[in-house]
Amino acid sequence: MSFFKKLKDKMSQQTNEVTDKFKTGLEKTRTNFSGKMNELMSRYRKVDEDFFEDLEELLISADVGVATVMDLVEDLKDEVRLRNIKDTKDIQPVISEKLAGLLEKERDDAALNIQEGELTVLLVVGVNGVGKTTSIGKLAHHLKQEGKSVVLAAGDTFRAGAIDQLDVWGERVGVPVIKQQEGSDPAAVMYDAIAAAKSRKADVLICDTAGRLQNKVNLMNELAKVKRVIEKEVPGAPHEVLLVLDSTTGQNALSQAKAFGQATNVTGLVLTKLDGTAKGGIVIAVRQELDIPVKFIGLGEQKDDLKPFNAEQFVYGLFKDMIEESTSQ
Numbered sequence: 001m002s003f004f005k006k007l008k009d010k011m012s013q014q015t016n017e018v019t020d021k022f023k024t025g026l027e028k029t030r031t032n033f034s035g036k037m038n039e040l041m042s043r044y045r046k047v048d049e050d051f052f053e054d055l056e057e058l059l060i061s062a063d064v065g066v067a068t069v070m071d072l073v074e075d076l077k078d079e080v081r082l083r084n085i086k087d088t089k090d091i092q093p094v095i096s097e098k099l100a101g102l103l104e105k106e107r108d109d110a111a112l113n114i115q116e117g118e119l120t121v122l123l124v125v126g127v128n129g130v131g132k133t134t135s136i137g138k139l140a141h142h143l144k145q146e147g148k149s150v151v152l153a154a155g156d157t158f159r160a161g162a163i164d165q166l167d168v169w170g171e172r173v174g175v176p177v178i179k180q181q182e183g184s185d186p187a188a189v190m191y192d193a194i195a196a197a198k199s200r201k202a203d204v205l206i207c208d209t210a211g212r213l214q215n216k217v218n219l220m221n222e223l224a225k226v227k228r229v230i231e232k233e234v235p236g237a238p239h240e241v242l243l244v245l246d247s248t249t250g251q252n253a254l255s256q257a258k259a260f261g262q263a264t265n266v267t268g269l270v271l272t273k274l275d276g277t278a279k280g281g282i283v284i285a286v287r288q289e290l291d292i293p294v295k296f297i298g299l300g301e302q303k304d305d306l307k308p309f310n311a312e313q314f315v316y317g318l319f320k321d322m323i324e325e326s327t328s329q
């Protein structure tokens with residue numbers, strides 16, 4: 001069975017709500033990608049060196065990342081030789097199969113490290129404006145939908161308005177927010193929040209933090225202090241350090257990730273605003289170049305718009321039009 005057919009069959013077994021969300025959320029990327037791909041296929045009927053060069057350019061322009069594209073295209077060339085592919089129309093499923101292959105390893109580590117029956121602490125980091133607060137709100141909603149009780153810690157005491165913004169989200173999704181005044185010590189907020197989470201017997205505590213990448217030394221010190229408090233109060237915690245990255249910033253997101261990686265031990269990524277970019281290839285670049293699992297993706301501004309990352313849904317969302325076209329023939 002062809003890769004496209006297999007993927008389509010799998011998708012038909014999944015819940016529509018999630019598949020639809022990936023489909024609509026990735027529309028800009030898909031339209032951009034399919035349009036360029038169709039244009040490429042009609043320009044080159046035969047697979048040759050020039051075709052590969054233009055394909056490379058296309059993938060790089062979708063933010064897939066130069067190193068990843070180079071490896072992918074080399075791999076494709078081998079595959080083309082092996083399968084004796086001559087026409088460009090036959091290479092489309094192979095390209096998407098290869099892209100899916102790059103994301104394959106996601107499956108093992110995309111799930112959140114949740115401690116059943118004990119308090120799980122998630123520390124959320126990222127620079128201002130990437131969608132950190134919004135993602136925390138949506139994540140709380142997601143966990144609540146799964147039957148977990150959640151508490152939020154307003155640890156971004158630095159940015160004016162950050163505490164209020166988290167409060168609004170707490171109200172929207174119906175979870176308590178533990179806070180102090182603006183400018184107070186974030187470690188003290190964590191201390192309070194852990195006590196509150198324990199006394200409420202909450203399942204998950206999600207901790208917001210200030211994002212001040214410009215001042216790396218302070219950021220490191222503050223994060224280190226916050227982590228120390230958490231570690232001391234909850235052995236084994238934080239169970240995840242989630243770095244929030246804005247997909248629309250493309251390769252910049254990659255450098256942010258590298259800088260944060262040096263400051264703290266990031267265990268998972270949240271890629272926001274994928275619905276707002278035509279360059280969703282950043283998901284693949286991030287995965288390949290950082291080797292940190294993408295755990296959640298943001299596909300819109302509503303509380304239901306943060307979804308656990310799923311490689312197959314992602315690839316299907318990206319290639320839906322091509323898949324529909326090729327499997328209906």
Ligand SMILES: Nc1nc2c(ncn2[C@@H]2O[C@H](COP(=O)(O)OP(=O)(O)OP(=O)(O)O)[C@@H](O)[C@H]2O)c(=O)[nH]1
Binds near residue numbers: 128133211272301
């Ligand atoms: N379309 C879309 N918008 C998003 C998504 N995630 C966040 N946003 C929007 O991005 C903007 C910034 O989000 P915030 O949550 O305020 O950003 P932040 O990182 O918390 O900012 P700081 O608190 O300064 O760190 C808001 O307008 C959000 O609605 C997403 O997945 N899709």
